[in-house]
Amino acid sequence: MLRHKDRIARMTLEEKIQLCSGASTWTTKAMPQHGIPSLFLADGPHGLRKQVSEQGDHLGIHASQPATCFPTASAVASTWDLDLVREMGEALGKEAVQQGINVLLGPGVNMKRNPLCGRNFEYFSEDPYLAGKMAAAWIQGVQSQGVGVSLKHFALNNQELHRMSTDVLVDERALREYYLPAFEIAVQEAQPTTIMCAYNKVEGTYCSDHRRLLTEILREEWGFDGVVVTDWGAMNDRVAAFRAGCDLEMPGSKGRFDEQVRQAVQRGELDEAAIDACVDRILTLIERTTGADPAALPPDLYERHHQLARKVAAAGAVLLKNDGPLLPLAPDASVAVIGELARTPRYQGAGSSQVVPTRLESLLDGVRQYVPAVPFAPGYTLKDEPNEALVEEAVRLARRVETVILCIGLTPAYEGEGFDRPHMR
Structure with a gap:
């Protein structure tokens, strides 16, 4: 059942396709004619990286607005303190409201399968239970402030080398006992507003096209009701991605995929209902992440958060x-x-x-x-x-x-x- 059936019925096929891809590096498309505002997504997870210049990037190259830099996930997990992690999430949510950010891209719960992984500092643990519980507390804290999150990178993104082309071959027991539980715990305990799909393939299929991961496991088994967004530039085949349940392409392909999708619908290769479902989830995301009021925040917000960051660092030592x-x-x-x-x-x-x-x-x-x-x-x-x-x-x-x-x-x-x-x- 679509939550926004009437609004979707007033949109053209072309408008619905357009809404499912980004407008810029960090923003979604606004459609004032339908009362749809743009959302601003920004990197996390241990602090905000909001870029407002035209030189926005997803690799940390260009400057961003100052924000509290909390300890990285590798240190946060060493606190073993869910209440403290939840408090850190609340602080991140407040700063996101203050800076006009709707969705904070984190946390990362990929497993530290290999100590050589260049991104291990950004992941909580090699233990799926600890990572899942930490992520759930972090998500609960951020989302308590009316800000969305993006649990990442789904799934099996456990190395940086060749991360955009790696094909991960995994047996079912390893998948269920090691690689997926942190995601499952975070989804079922905290219901993140979005989940970010990874760059890599799993058993020969890119994560953005992977119906088993995005629909059968994530939505049907775990009950996830949010938006699936690509990692930046991770879209492979937009028609297959719609079928798989991938809602939002970021940062967008400047319309390159739109015509392919439209023709697929006209040829009967893609059911328009799959696009409607993605649009419906995006409209729900907008409802969940656009109501916070920055005027309610204290003037000494960043000083308070600096002291909290020190507390978290000490607890994680x-x-x-x-x-x-x-x-x-x-x-x-x-x-x-x-x-x-x-x-x-x-x-x-x-x-x-x-x-x-x-x-x-x-x-x-x-x-x-x-x-x-x-x-x-x-x-x-x-x-x-x-x-x-x-x-x-x-x-x-x-x-x-x-x-x-x-x-x-x-x-x-x-x-x-x-x-x-x-x-x-």
Whole structure:
């Protein structure tokens, strides 16, 4: 049963086809003649990446508006705290309302099947139960503010290498016990407004064309009643996608698919009812994500959220061993900080989730709140080039103190969207 039967009946076939593809990188089409506004979709999931210039992109290349940069999903999952994750989701929803965003593209619940995956920082866990429960809490928080989400990337998008052409072959038990449960938990507990289909193929069929995934499993088995949107540029065959239950193509193909779809309907190869169903779900999405009032938000919103981000980061930190006990350090301890990442922090991965933070405090900034004159040596560069002079300087500093706070990690060259790490070194 269509929820918007009368409005759909007033639309032409061409208008209905057009509504099912984006108007720009981040917006859907408005049709004022039918009372249909445009929606603004923006990247997440650990902060907003709203781009307002004409140089919008889905790879984190061009600038975006500042927003609170919360810890990435890899750190958030280490909190094991659903209430805190829900509170983080509420904060993200409020910022989305403040910035005029209707749908926040997240969270990501793909399994960390391989530790080399370049996008693991953006996924919660290698455990499907933990990932599903975290995602459900995050979704509940965001959607409590009248903002939509996009659970992603459905499905089996577990590597970045060749992600747009990979064909994933999987047996039914692995599919049901490992790759799908996080999606299933999130759908059944939180009913996300949208789900984003992945780039890859599954058993020879692209996810955008995959009726078994998008209709039989997602809608008929799990009861999902929202919109299926493509990952950006993931549409393969628009006629097959309509049959499969893929509602919204983003960012749109500038009408390239529209004529193919129209002719398929006229030839009897595509039932117009399949298009009507997609339009109906898009109209429902508009109803669910356009009622929030930014005037109701507090003026110190971002300061509050900065403190919440700090709380989440602390809750997600993992102390492997307190030997001695070494920690907490005494206020008068003989301490030095070593490592360029202490001064220039790596607090998120590269790619579509890259946030421009409203505030940024490094580890070195934090230590200097307690020991203003704490000595520091970079020890290395972030260009992955050996520098013996920096190493020798760090060694000399380490010899002068009793305790070294050593800050090490990966540079952007090793971890980001679109590529996998070549090794574990």
